[in-house]
Amino acid sequence: MDTDFSQSTGPGNLDIMVVMGQVHAVECQFWARETSTDWWDCIVLQVWDDSQWLRNFRLYKGTSIELCDLLSPALKHKNTKMRAALTVHKRVVIALWKLATPDSYRSVGNQFGVGKSTVGAAVIQVANAVTELLLSRVVTLGNVQVIVDGFAAMGFPNCGGAIDGTYIPILAPDHQGSKYTNQKGYFSMVLQALVDHKGRFTNISVGWPGKVHDARIFRNSGLFQQLQQGTFFPDQKITDADVEMPIVILGDPAYPLLPWLMKPYTSSLDSSQELFNYRLSKCRMVVECAFGRLKACWHSLLTRLDLSETNIPIVITACCALHNICEN
Template identity: 35%
Template structure:
């Protein structure tokens, strides 16, 4: 009897366990079903709101890329797959050049190079954006400087996603492409650049020009007065070195707009590199019968050095008129300095986030400037076309580039610098005769 009682008790316990397990499984299944229904409802609501925002923007004036309405068939697309269905399949070469400032071939190569830093894994909640779409979102921002909400509606992503795409791509460009497209030249590159300066600009024994670029910014939270440049507006000051091919060799983009260009130069790596002869072969080439290192050219706001030539001071008022050799030197120098001004103009015209006020934070702006300089070198080295109408857009920018006051010619290198500058005067005098 006791054995039968034990068996019945065990059977009752087993039955109760099975019933409890079945009830728990049913509850879990109902909870998962409710969660799935709620997730689908939220997704539909989000899609509806996004399409509604797109529709409202189309009604208000259409998607714009550069503050002008362009009558293209794809500008009225309201679906969130605009990038996959229209841009990647229907864009013509002129569309790629206009909207992304580069050819489709260069764009795809750029994506492949940045893939190690930009690729993301899918999660249980959403699919990761493809690298091509992330790069396209960021390039649209750099090329047009339009608001995040406009790009968000166009590509069907959130504004925070647009911000992350811009930040991530700029950092990836600096990390992966900077060592390739932005580095000091070797001896062959120096010699080729010197030949280009001589043949195109008529200035011998010169390999690069130093110039400055001011990028307008929003008012920073701290030390806003430091960012006021000579033009009276707030900016970040960038120093660039432009070679004979119109590409950048060195970029320093981290100084407030009120900083003197001479201070930027003396605190940059270029100063130490050039002073140690790093921009010239170990055996200096001959010039005017003397061994002389290659020189760089700069505006009057820079200090005169044996490796950095600038113009003679302009004589006015009661001072005597400068002799013909210095005047001739100044004219040839001004002509050669057009190499840097033209390169900066092409940079600002191609990437208009540098020609209009940039509303990104100060932690992003220097990296964005550096990334744009690298992208400039990428496009120039790949031979991508440059449109003249882009320069007209820069001419209409809110903030024209300010000028800097001349710096007196003083310093420990003054004697050698004057001797070097006189050699160039003699050269131009002989050529003129």
């Protein structure tokens, strides 16, 4: 006998059909598709050694656990009636894998046995946690004398850092594509960074559209205000040829020449100016190398970040903090 379910008039009819065997009751269960986590549970956690962890997650296993402990206050979730929460460790390494590789959200989800939306959520959650809890601890000036001594050994006296900007490719924001198109012709957001003698970030500014000039970004940054007021570095001057020289930073020709910002000589040069440019360039290349290592480590910064305009600066900032953790 055919049964027309559209004719049911209330829950009473459904109860009767369950008893008659025409409809089968379904037990409540976690709201999740059947996925395999064997690779994570049995291979990564049990078999991989430190070299494999470093190659794939950019951190040693022990360091990743320490990172999880630091981020746990912001990432610890509870199980619900609908689904079991991912562990903090698994959420962190999912984010690290996605940031370190050009893999798609679907591909990363298949690797770890989660949905692609879970991967996207993990990236933003971890990036937010790193920015809120670790940024001020790892992206910091540190020991100024060690930095000055480091640059002096490279040939430039009383130098506290090298500054530059780099383009981070992004998808074109809605109705704003023109202002994000940089001079190289692609959509981007600018990362401005000051680095020490070892290429660790000591100050960053993220979020300006790619069309904006480096000098404008610099003049509107908090770093510029601190340097102008003399509060970023200690008041530590040296005297050379009867000229007092404060701690300076080094920039390329795009930056303005200031008492505390040195840039190369241009036009025809004599031998002393050529030597000055050589030493400045040698020390300034530290920031270019830092950008290279940042993008080589976190490959997502080499591809177009498919995130909202609000989340892109958070992810870039988190990658800078993770860069310093890796460098240390």
